[in-house]
Amino acid sequence: DTEVTQTPKHLVMGMTNKKSLKCEQHMGHRAMYWYKQKAKKPPELMFVYSYEKLSINESVPSRFSPECPNSSLLNLHLHALQPEDSALYLCASSLQAFSNQPQHFGDGTRLSIL
């Protein structure tokens, strides 16, 4: 079992739906990340939060909206997604952002857009 917990594990949504992905960690990490992973590809960084503030947005479309309510929680709000957004969405955390500390990943949410 991973120490980064993501819900839901699977999500199927239409292009007009609004849904949210959730991530939680209790390791005392102050950096949290969202990644997108397509089949047979490595994870691609989307967002970085450092001490609950958005530090990096890797030119992600506005239909993805991150939120960090507190140091343990990270959400990703989804709206008007496209079929090409179907992927595995991974949350990760590390002791600090922009440091040499390794990142720890959750098991992801597998998202399918109809």
Next chain:
Amino acid sequence: QKEVEQDPGPLSVPEGAIVSLNCTYSNSAFQYFMWYRQYSRKGPELLMYTYSSGNKEDGRFTAQVDKSSKYISLFIRDSQPSDSATYLCAMIGGGGADGLTFGKGTHLIIQP
């Protein structure tokens, strides 16, 4: 030339064999090196984290770093079918400002 090169495989070996997985990199700013294991439909799991050139051992796994050649390896001894997964190498620069840079991942199959 990509920053991190990793053969995607698949690499198929018989059970009990020693497995060697490798990555090469071009950016000398990379100072910290990780190996992640990813099972199908799961997230990447951190296996090894190293800094110094040389070897680091953890059970059946040995991570090797050669900074002068810009080459890292992961060895798996006494391989088991449960080791079948995708193995991703990842690297961080000295300051960490650019985050993780991943290799493409090697798909490993251990045949019973």
